[in-house]
Amino acid sequence: MIVFAETNFVLELVFSRNKFACCRDFMEMAERKQINLLLPAYSIVEPYEAIIRRRKSRIQVHDAITREIKEITRSVQFEDEANQLAQLTGLLIQVGETEQNELRKVISQLLKAASIVDLSAAILQLALTFQDDLGLSPQDSVVFATVLSALNQQGGPACFMTTNSKDFSAPGVAETLEPYDCKLLFDFEKGLNYVRNNLENSTS
Secondary structure, eight states: OEEEOOHHHHHHHHHTOTTHHHHHHHHHHHHTTSSEEEEETHHHHHHHHHHHHHHHHHHHHHHHHHHHHHHHTTSGGGHHHHHHHHHHHHHHHHHHHHHHHHHHHHHHHHHHHSEEEOOOHHHHHHHHHHHHHTOOOHHHHHHHHHHHHHHHHHOOSEEEEOSOHHHHTSTTHHHHHGGGTEEEESOHHHHHHHHHHHHHHHHO
16 A cells, blocks of 8 residues: 655654654554555655754744843843753754754655655646646645656555645545545544555455
8 A cells, every 4th residue: 555645744753743653653564565655755855944944943042042141141140040041042952953863864764664756847747737726835736746646657545644734625635636546634643544444454
């Protein structure tokens, strides 16, 4: 069975969010060749943008707080509190470095366990169509076009997992997947149950 995932799957693993365990299970199933886990090449690159944005935001907060600490430490009355606050600002930088290292680790694991669908001119052309016909954003249209391209080559059964229900629940998205026996799912836990049931039924 083919399981399509995208950027939010990668970020779930990097940030250890509430559905982290489900995503780890998908990774292990892919490593055991129980499923064919496919990710668009774009979804391997896009997480770096998210990490960079978070890091820049933390640096700005760090610099602002550091300036305030310098002002506070001019008063002996708040010297101890200012030192405690300085330790917190150091944590902001440390978290950013940890996230970047974790992203590299997760991507390395994905490159071994999953199949990465290359970005092509044909996919980009199809993405332009989905922007017009389905109202998808440029980023989402590239992801969806990659999924459709892979389905055209490999067929189903399959499922496309994404937590981006705001955009991918647009009219026409699920209907476009139906002819390929591909189910659209917006929750990793429900997706895991769906895949497990599908695998059990296929072997019974």
